[in-house]
Amino acid sequence: MSGDIFTQEHTIVYYETDQTGKLSLPMIFNLAILASANHGAALGQGEEELHANNTGWVVLQYDLHITKRPQAGDVVIIKTQAQEYNPYFAVRNFWLETPAGDKLVAIKSVFAMIDMEQRKMVRIPQSLMDAYEATKVRHIEKIPAPQAIDINQPTVKKEYHVRYLDIDSNKHVNNAQYFDWLIDPLGAEFLQTHELVNLNIKYATEVRYGQEVESHYQISDDQLVTWHQIKTDDTLNTQAELKWRANN
Template sequence: MAGKIHEEQHLVTHYEGDQTGTMKVPMIINAMLLTSDNQSQQLGVGNAVVDKTGLGWVITQYVLKIKRLPRVGEQIVVGTRAVNNNDYFCQRDFWVKDQKGEVIVENTSIFVLMDRTTRRMHKLLPEIIEPYEADQVKRIVRLPKLETIEGASVAKDFSVEYFDIDPNRHVNNAKYFEWIFNTVDQDTLNNYYPAMINIRYHVEIQPNQVAHSTFTMDHDTLKSDHKIFANDTLCCEANVEWNHR
């Protein structure tokens, strides 16, 4: 039996929307993370408590399935629960429902605890994870591997600025979605939406580095391949499957 469920109402504001009037993917991620932060706070294991251990939560992979994007002005329900964990990895699921209760966005994520000083993964602490009442397992879910799509690539560089860094002292993971989608051409963004996003984080991008984002699209399959580098190191990669709006 998976852990405690936490849901919150959320009104999609105009600044969370794009030119098509639908909610931007980075804003969906931020709304999901806010919901999980609020749940942690209610359970007595919020950021202030985790900070005292010298550790911080880090996401290693997301797999999002999007039936449709929420619309600006729409009241949605954002939910989450910690599903299970082993000694080092946690599975946390997120979802977005419309007012009829239909799930329009699903997100499976993998979290780890990182030592803030060494920047290395740390074994999970029972006092931090037990309040979620997630299942204890030997192996957690294996999320899909990333595939490489052949073809001509487009690339853009993005400077890492002060406000891109979060309290864990690394680039906020939602920022990577901005770098991914800001590399995609406007015709694709105006006519298609991302129905599936599989994104994996490999190496933290540091302050004052330059994020080099590449985009390769297969127009026959409507699949794209995205990679983000810093100093020639692959830091993040993603696959996206696109549907007509």
């Protein structure tokens, strides 16, 4: 049986929204990770305890589904649950709901634990997962990989420099920063006339401080699907598939 669901309430404030006044994509993930961190702290397995053992969580993949984005001033209920794990991987679910229980956002994620100095995967301590009451499995429930960019077709490219403030306490680029790099190249006109409904992102190689990032994308003929990749030099760091609906 999966572990208990951790719940917290949050009021959306203006600086968490984009130009539409709705909760921005990076902030959706920031709120999810906030709930995850608070869940760990409540169980005595927070960032301080992990870092004391020179370990930390890194996300490998997210699968996001949006029913409706909340707006500034809305009260949301953030929920998270450690679903299952094996020695090296853990599956965690997140939800954003209205106080009445209407679903707004659902996220499925796969995490791994790393040695903070060597930046290599390590086994997840059994005591840690016991605290979360997650289900131990031989093989975790995988998320399908996002469709890759067609290397035989041209891409639109935009470049970014990795700044000091892009790095978080796990000593790598904050996960939410990747979403800025993904969607910013699409441009204001597209983003103001389309609403994101699904995002599947898979992280391959960490982006480090001081690197130069290339964000590439391709778009479907009907402009309802975009395919993305983030590269540093010739290294593929991240790939993603985004599905959209046109605003009426």
